[in-house]
Amino acid sequence: MPSKSKLWLLLIGMTAVLAAVFTSACGDNEKAKPSGEGLAPVQELRLNLGEEPVTIDPNLAFDGVSIGVVRQLYSGLLAFDEDLNLVPALASEVPSQSNGGISADGLTYTFKLREDAKWSDGQPITAADVEYSAKRLLDPETASSYAPVYFDIKGAAEYAMAMGDPENPTPVDEATLAGLRDAVGVEAVDEHTLRVTLVQPRYTVVYLAAIWPIYPLRQDIVEGLGDAWTEPGKHVSSGPFVLSEWVHNDHMTLTPNPYWYGEQPKIQKLVLKMIGDPNAAYAAYLNDELDVVAVPPSNIKSAEGDSNLSQQLVRSVDMGTLAYEFNVQAPPFDDPKVRQAFAMAIDREALVDKVLFGVGEVAYSLIPPGTAGYDPSVGQELAYDPQKARELLTEAGYGDGNLPDVTIQFADVGGNRLSAEFAQGQFEENLGVNVKLEPLEPRAFAATIMQGQFMIVPIGWGADYPDPDSWLPQNFGTEGGNNLAGYSNAEFDALVQQAVAEPDPEKRLALWSQAQQLLVDDAAAIFVSYRERVRLVKPYVKNLILTGMDAGLDGELFLTETYIVEH
């Protein structure tokens, strides 16, 4: 047993070492390294996917993580350019009425596929692959959540709803299913021509040819290999990358697809890590284990203050809107005056500053920047004005503090609690109303709002493609799938009907604008901010093109353009 004095010395020694380490290392987080402009010999990009993808089956992908990976491994008929305009991809041109791709009555779409497109095993990509994928998407046995998005296609709804009334489904036999499948209006006329027939004209349907649910699939691979078809070595890719390695729950490695029709990616190895905790991911970036990372909101100020990190910060627009949604079916929010009053009681600037740590832009209407139809002038009449708000309440008959208690329910994850508490403070202070908070576990919250049992909730909205068509009808149309508040306005519905059937894009935008204005006049919800993303990007990563469509990976639409310089 060492003597007492020796042990003391050891203790003091250890403390000294620890102190030295802490203070000496307490300098800049990053040593600035000079970056030359020559290409680095190793072109490896490490991104954080965050978690294991639920699936890489495009028919079934609905979460951001899965979609991000799917976009690297598959190509669609159409794609987006950096300004989010539609451009041809597997199809040789975007169909329009002038090039004959869209029939005069707007019901028939013809896609001509490029003849040089090949799968990663050398097989040609044919129209039959797209037809197979579309029909599989609609197959009730696939049970895809994106099938209803394609119900404008003739026979689609009948096929997906083969089991009849969703409340009382009855199973169907194979023969009936086969008949319904054949009746779906997606047909491979020949190897390189695909014809799609609609039930009624809807000119925004071209966007549906660019998003992932109907990326082509190889029937022989999907059906021949059983459940293992998504594993590396078996999976066949139609996109710029192939799946080389998948260590489940740890990381995926993607390498370039030599058969891809487009220009070969410069990145030779794309490593997608699965670091779930945002703070651990941030630490990984600082430890040079990641090349791009999302900055946790509470770290933004310190990153801005650091001389090296501040140069690596990148802000970009996200295609998302944060709002407080009213249940318009029940008092007091069934009265538009009350809704307007509550909308005017929220100081949006303070919200972006305090609740969102400065990440985001103040919003007064639904459609965010970066999407067609964005109009910052709409909704200003509902700007912060507590006095006007109180006057409106009195006009509505709720003066003298006889407004019933308001309950704000929220899913107790992320920044929702802060958002709910903020709203509580604002309403109590500015309107004199009594507000209770009700935190719920995420799934319980989802179940509650689905049953329409809420008064007002903090919520975020996103879209599948950058067009008002993906924002307005589903969230506020009477039959809208995401219209949980039960908002119903005949004038709004009429405008939507007109807009989708309007072939001229300019006229269509004008109609969408009117519809958006209606939502604001009616104070259908309190729109508070447009989402923004804050990232740290290593200085040697060049040409990482961030867009609002990024679902699970940063720059996911254009990773073929990104490259690494010497460092």
Place this chain on the structure above:
Amino acid sequence: MTGYLLRRILYLGPVLFAVALITFLLMHAVSGGPWDHNKPFDPVTVANLNHKYGLDQPLWRQFVTFIGNALHGDLGVSYTNQSRPVSDLLRSGFLTTATLGLLSFVVAMCLGLTLGIVASLRRNSLLDRASSIIAASAASMPTFVLGVFLIVLFSVRLHWLPTGGWGSPEQAIMPVIALAALPMAYIARITRASMLEVLSEEYILTARSKGLREPVVLLRHAMRNALIPILTVAGPIAVSLVTGSFIVESFFSIPGTGRLFVQGVFARDYGVIMGATLFYALLVAVANLAVDLLYAVVDPRIRYG
């Protein structure tokens, strides 16, 4: 003894069945299901999904189907990890969690025993006080805080260790420290108390006066008897380390069953919930049996009939 063993093994059947039944009922009683999202699925999709996964069957038939399949080793499919069946997920996850748990257990035991014995030998000395302080700090620090502290120190500031993942020895160091801290403190305290009690027994005095050397007195006579209360806590500690490392696994991105199970509950992934719960129940039952048998080995007074 063999009779006892046989009986304990036979009891496993009804125990596992009860666990499965209770879990199944609780799982379906809780509000919110696997298809409830903030952006809701269309009723058509929900109907198709329920049919696809057999959730449109009456509850009793779903349960019977599950039990039937489980007896064949098929624990069903996962809704959130659709590329692999539940049994696969559990198998690969368990290897990781078990390794992490065992490493942490060994570290906790070694350090805990050492600290505890040293403290008991130099009672009320500076060493004793210092080791109590260390033990108390380790016990009071929440695992998450310790994890953050370790990552900031060893990864961000010193760049000595990777921030997470699993597979290499460097990746295991911080998670094991974070996980072992609390059990180590606990074991140290129990060891110290138990040793002190044993060392004051008369047979120790006898052993010393017989002229035995101190190490022999300590190891042959004192430790063996002091071990019993330590074993009592070691069993449950080992089990909890192997099954309950969710926070450490989440923070250090370790692909284990702790993380899988909790994520499964949040996502209402029925396959994972049932499979993982049954798996843990089996593990805990077997571990308890092992501990009980170990008692008989360590303490000759204990006999099972």
